[in-house]
Amino acid sequence: MSLTTPDKIRTLQRKLYLKAKAEPDFRFHQLYDKVWRADILAHAYRQARVNAGAPGVDGVTFAMIEAAGSTEWLAGLCEDLRQKTYRPQAVRRVMIPKPGGGERPLGIPTIRDRVVQTAVKLVIEPIFEADLDQSAYGYRPQRSGADAIQEVHRLVCRGYSDVVDADLSKYFDTIPHAQLMQSVARRIVDRQVLRLIKLWLKVPVEERDGEGTRRMTGGKDNTCGTPQGGVISPLLANLYMNRFLKHWRTTGRGEAYRAAIVNYADDFVILSRGHAAEALAWTRDVMTRLGLTLNEVKTSVRDAQAERFDFLGYTFGPHIWRKNGRRYLGASPSRKSVQRLKDKIGGVLVPGNVAPWPEVRDQLNSMLRGWSQYFSYGTRMSAYKTIDHHVYGQVSRFLVRRHKVAGRGTRTFPVGMIRGKLGVLALRPLLVPRRGLSLFVLARG
Numbered sequence: 001m002s003l004t005t006p007d008k009i010r011t012l013q014r015k016l017y018l019k020a021k022a023e024p025d026f027r028f029h030q031l032y033d034k035v036w037r038a039d040i041l042a043h044a045y046r047q048a049r050v051n052a053g054a055p056g057v058d059g060v061t062f063a064m065i066e067a068a069g070s071t072e073w074l075a076g077l078c079e080d081l082r083q084k085t086y087r088p089q090a091v092r093r094v095m096i097p098k099p100g101g102g103e104r105p106l107g108i109p110t111i112r113d114r115v116v117q118t119a120v121k122l123v124i125e126p127i128f129e130a131d132l133d134q135s136a137y138g139y140r141p142q143r144s145g146a147d148a149i150q151e152v153h154r155l156v157c158r159g160y161s162d163v164v165d166a167d168l169s170k171y172f173d174t175i176p177h178a179q180l181m182q183s184v185a186r187r188i189v190d191r192q193v194l195r196l197i198k199l200w201l202k203v204p205v206e207e208r209d210g211e212g213t214r215r216m217t218g219g220k221d222n223t224c225g226t227p228q229g230g231v232i233s234p235l236l237a238n239l240y241m242n243r244f245l246k247h248w249r250t251t252g253r254g255e256a257y258r259a260a261i262v263n264y265a266d267d268f269v270i271l272s273r274g275h276a277a278e279a280l281a282w283t284r285d286v287m288t289r290l291g292l293t294l295n296e297v298k299t300s301v302r303d304a305q306a307e308r309f310d311f312l313g314y315t316f317g318p319h320i321w322r323k324n325g326r327r328y329l330g331a332s333p334s335r336k337s338v339q340r341l342k343d344k345i346g347g348v349l350v351p352g353n354v355a356p357w358p359e360v361r362d363q364l365n366s367m368l369r370g371w372s373q374y375f376s377y378g379t380r381m382s383a384y385k386t387i388d389h390h391v392y393g394q395v396s397r398f399l400v401r402r403h404k405v406a407g408r409g410t411r412t413f414p415v416g417m418i419r420g421k422l423g424v425l426a427l428r429p430l431l432v433p434r435r436g437l438s439l440f441v442l443a444r445g
Contacts, residue, residue, distance in 0.1 A: 003043070003046055003047055003050055005043065005122075006039060006043060008039055009039060009040060009043055009122060012034065012123075013122070013123075013125075013126040014126070016028070016123070016126040016127050017126035017127070017129060017130050019127075020126070020127045020128075020129075020130035020131065020187065021130040024130075024131070026187075027186070027187060027188065027189045028127060028187060028188050028189065028190060029189055029190055030190060031123055031124065031188065031190040031193050032190050032192035032193050034123045035081060035116070035119050035120055035123055035192075035193065035196075036078050036081035036082050036119070038074070038078060040119050040122055040123070041074050041077060041078055041081075041115065041119050042074060043122065044115045044116070044118035044119040044122060045070065045074055045115050045118075047118050048111060048114045048115050048118055048231075049062055051114075053108065053114070054092075054094075054108055055092075055108075055110070055111065056089060056090075056091070056092050056108050056109050056110030056111065056112075056113065056114075057089055057090050057091070057092045057110060057206050058089060058110050058112075060110060060111055060112070061111070062111065065111065074115075077112060077115065077116070081116065084192065086116065086196075087199065088109065088110075088113045088116075088199050088200055088203050089109070089110050089112070089113060089203070090203060090204045090205060090206040090216065091107035091108060091109050091203055091204070091205050091206065091227050091229070091230070092107070092108040092109075092205075092206050093105055093106070093107055093108075093205045093206065093207045094106050094108060104228065105173070105228065106228050106229040107205060107227030107228060107229040107230060108229050109203075109227075109229070109230055109231070113200075113203075114231050116196070117200065117230060117231035117232040118231050120193065120196055120197070120232060121231055121232055121235055123193075124188060124193065124235070125141075125235055127187050127188065128187065128235065128238070128239055129141065131187070131242065132238060132239075132242050132245075133242055133245035133246060133249060133263075135245055135260065135261045135262060135263050136238060136241065136242065136245060136263045136264075137151075137262070137263065137264050138234070138238065138263070138264035138265035138267075139234035139235065139237075139238060139265060140238070145264055145312050145313075145374070146374070146376075146377060148262050148263075148264045148311075148312060149311070149312055149314050149331060149377055149378075150377060151262050152262050152269060152271065152311055152314075152316060152331075153316060153329075153330075153331040153377075153378065155260055155262070155271045156271060156304050156316055156317070156329050157329050159273055160258075160259065160260060160271035160272060160273055161271070161273075161303060161304035161305045161329075162271070162272040162273060162274050162275065162276040162301070162302075162303060162304075163269055163270070163271055163272070163276060163301065163302045163303070163304050163309055164269060164270035164271075164272070164276045164279050164280045164283065164299070164300075164301055165269055165298075165299065165300050165301075165302055165309045165310075165311070166267075166268055166269065166270065166280075166283065166294060166299050167267070167294065167295040167298035167299050168266050168267075168287070168292055168293070168294060168295065169292075169293045169294065169295040170293075171237065171241075171265075171266035171292065172225060172226055172227075172228045172233065172237055172266065173224065173225040173228075174224050174225060174291065174292055174293065175224060175225060175226055175236070175237065175240050175291075175292075176223065176224050176290075176291040177198075177201050177202075177222070177223050177224060177225075178223070179240070179243075179290070179291065180201075180226070180236060180239070180240050181194070181197070181198065181201075183239050183240060183242070183243060184197060184236075184239065197232070197236070200226075200227075200230060200232060201222070201225075201226060202218075202219060202220050202222055203218070203219070203227075204216045204217065204218045204219040205217045205218045205227070224291075234265065237265060237266065238265070240290075241263060241265075241266070243290060244283075244286055244287065244290060245261060245263060247286060248261060248286075253279065253282060256275075257270075257272050257275035257276075257278055257279045257282075258272055258273035258274065258275055259271060259272035259273070259275060259276075259279050260272075262311075264312055267311065267312065269309070269311050270283065271304075276301045276302075277301055280299070280301060302317075304316060304317045304318075304329065305317075305318070305329070306318065310334045310336065313333065313334055313336075313337040313374070313375070314331050314332065314333060314334055314337075314375075314377075314378065315331070315332050315333070315334040315335070316329070316330070316331050317329065317330075318330075319332065319379055330378055330379045331377060331378035331379065332378050332379040332380065332382070332383060333375040333378075333380065333383040337375065337383075338383050338386055338387065341367070341368075341371050341387060342387075342390055344367055345364065345367065345390065345391060345394055346394065348360065348363055348364055348367070349364070349394045349395065349397075349398040351398075351401055353398075357422070360398075361422065361423050361424060364391070364395075364424060364425070365423070365424065365425040368387070368391070368425045368427060369425060371387075372384070372427050372430050376430075380431060381428070381431060384427040384428050384430070384431060385428060387427050388426050388427050388428055391424060391426075392415055392418060392424075395413070395418050395422075395424055396408070396409050396410065396413045396418065397409070399412075399413050399418075399422075400412070400413070
């Protein structure tokens with residue numbers, strides 16, 4: 001669920017954006033007083049509340065805040081900010097599984113820190129939004145992964161099929177603080193806002209081992225990284241990546257390599273007309289100067305006319321029309337994306353799940369609906385059919401175990417019952433032809 005930004009805050013954001021857009025060299029001096037404005041803090045709290053999330057190191061939850069009185073809690077936070085006595089607490093680190101295997105560290109700030117970060121973001125994001133390159137789509141207002149996917153597909157079908165499929169190694173963890181703060185200070189010279197950002201970058205990280213023993217890392221000696229999980233981190237990550245994108249544009253690499261970049265946070269592809277190898281060499285050199293590293297194992301050059309590549313969960317490149325066997329340059333949900341959804345479905349329909357069926361069904365349907373909303377572009381029939389078949393099999397087996405039905409249960413729980421009376425969502429009926437898609441996909445093999 002998204003929240004509507006109050007008119008007064010939107011007016012402020014619009015003024016900041018227009019000022020930044022009109023004067024690219026202007027530096028903003030007075031911003032801190034906006035951070036602790038009562039209406040901005042209240043909206044920041046509502047945003048944090050909607051986003052939910054686990055408690056931080058202090059164990060404080062939204063329920064606890066509201067039981068004690070959120071108005072009083074916000075008033076206290078406002079006073080701490082006004083008096084400049086606010087200090088962030090340590091970030092609680094948890095490890096989450098990565099889609100390709102391994103784990104990714106996630107830093108969970110306290111609710112108090114999430115609210116202040118959100119307030120700062122509300123104030124400074126419009127300023128930096130005016131500067132961010134048009135090739136960047138991640139974590140930006142009015143832009144999305146779907147826009148990036150369509151742009152990649154459009155470029156491939158226009159002949160930009162010599163592709164650099166790039167991957168940065170631990171981008172969020174390796175952003176150099178000194179260079180990042182230079183990027184921030186190019187626009188913002190309000191010392192108190194800069195102080196807050198520095199505090200968040202230097203905040204210690206609390207980790208616990210399997211036995212619950214606490215260990216603190218990072219802190220003042222930390223010189224790199226912005227914690228994944230922090231509200232402000234995506235904006236800072238975009239700002240630093242903008243150095244690369246801006247350098248690409250100002251040095252005329254697009255014209256020199258007959259190429260375009262599509263970027264989403266730390267993921268990007270370079271799509272070229274025959275100069276991908278040169279673009280990759282240039283990119284490797286610039287990233288090194290920025291203190292970043294390409295993951296050479298996951299970075300490659302592809303010919304999208306002959307082979308596929310994955311980006312943001314989609315597979316791009318040669319596809320085959322099942323009806324007539326003709327080749328075309330398509331976009332479809334990747335095998336990894338389909339498998340990840342299967343794994344999530346399996347996590348819901350485990351034998352130990354004793355929740356009432358309506359709860360199980362609603363959780364399952366919410367998962368399927370969200371997946372289909374993201375994967376609503378390109379060639380989807382095969383993936384949707386695979387998911388529908390998988391869901392039916394998993395649900396029928398789940399119900400057989402729960403109700404101790406003999407055999408496979410196909411007679412007791414036929415497809416019509418599972419999709420009808422039991423209310424499990426099917427994806428294939430959601431397939432609706434998208435206007436204008438043929439302009440992108442009809443390419444001769």
